[in-house]
Amino acid sequence: MRACFFSAAAGLGAVLVSGSACAQDYPAANKTITFVLPYAAGGPTDKAARDLAQSMSKALGGHSIVIDNAAGASGSIGTNKVAKAPADGYTLLFTHIAQATLVSFFRQLPYNVEKDFEYLGLVSENPMNLIGRPNLPANNMAELIAWAQNNKGKINISNAGPGSASHLCGMLFQSTLKVDMTSVPYKGTAPAMTDLIGGQVDLMCDQTTTTIPQIEGKKVKSFAVTTATRLSSPVLKDMPTMQEAGLKDFTVTIWQGLYAPKGTPAPVLKKLNDALKVAVKDPEFIRKQDAGGASVIHDPRNDPAGHKAFVLSEMAKWAPIIKAAGVYAD
Numbered sequence: 001m002r003a004c005f006f007s008a009a010a011g012l013g014a015v016l017v018s019g020s021a022c023a024q025d026y027p028a029a030n031k032t033i034t035f036v037l038p039y040a041a042g043g044p045t046d047k048a049a050r051d052l053a054q055s056m057s058k059a060l061g062g063h064s065i066v067i068d069n070a071a072g073a074s075g076s077i078g079t080n081k082v083a084k085a086p087a088d089g090y091t092l093l094f095t096h097i098a099q100a101t102l103v104s105f106f107r108q109l110p111y112n113v114e115k116d117f118e119y120l121g122l123v124s125e126n127p128m129n130l131i132g133r134p135n136l137p138a139n140n141m142a143e144l145i146a147w148a149q150n151n152k153g154k155i156n157i158s159n160a161g162p163g164s165a166s167h168l169c170g171m172l173f174q175s176t177l178k179v180d181m182t183s184v185p186y187k188g189t190a191p192a193m194t195d196l197i198g199g200q201v202d203l204m205c206d207q208t209t210t211t212i213p214q215i216e217g218k219k220v221k222s223f224a225v226t227t228a229t230r231l232s233s234p235v236l237k238d239m240p241t242m243q244e245a246g247l248k249d250f251t252v253t254i255w256q257g258l259y260a261p262k263g264t265p266a267p268v269l270k271k272l273n274d275a276l277k278v279a280v281k282d283p284e285f286i287r288k289q290d291a292g293g294a295s296v297i298h299d300p301r302n303d304p305a306g307h308k309a310f311v312l313s314e315m316a317k318w319a320p321i322i323k324a325a326g327v328y329a330d
């Protein structure tokens, strides 16, 4: 067995480790990298993770990256799985805004967002889109608002659990409208979409990357987007923004990024961050995000310090909004 040394992050000095964990050999030819993704397969986070995995794999010389959909409990199960995983660069977390919002919804999380992760960089931002079942009586935002006000107590709205992107967007929609709806949580918005298409639930907010194909296929009705200005996507360009529809200050943007367990050796983190920065410039990655109405991030948030500072600022931004809504998960 080949042995190598690296400096322990905890300041314990040089540590002898086995060849498979050598930072300079990373990634080892016989070990796959896993992106743990805390939502169901087929949803927008899954799509973004798979797109990134393809581009990062190219950047790492074709090294294989697989996806592990560890869904449940609003994304906290998969996130905790990575917090507790070996810090060797082979188990990474791909998640979205929930990294900053779950902490305000859960009375107790089994991990610490600030202390249990290495931040590898943010990759993309995504608008949300309010959609409804195909047989919903309303056809535009004005009709939807009137229908919601006339059907108080009867409407349900699906999401990926408290603190998920779909939940935040739906929560803002209800509080802005002052209409309470029954929240129907799923392990991700892919299974929620199936039930929306089938008419089992009334409404959902989801990232545009997965709403666009369903709108194009006339499987769901689209009502509004959550950006400050209209989107350029050919499918959504005529969709009003929430603000145009009269819902003041209603903007939501979802961001996605990559994390490693705390204590991952610095040379491994550097290789991963370098690969991430190559991936966000990959025309194929950019094209796929663009087609879904998302935009690729090219700013200091592609780096660990900028990524972490942004997540902490998002935690501070959302905490009072979530606390004011008085919604908690156990």
Ligand code: ASP
Binding pocket: 039, 040, 043, 044, 045, 046, 159, 160, 164, 165, 166, 167, 187, 188, 189, 190, 206, 207
């Ligand atoms: N779109 C989901 C959310 O609402 C998660 C997913 O299934 O990707 O957070």
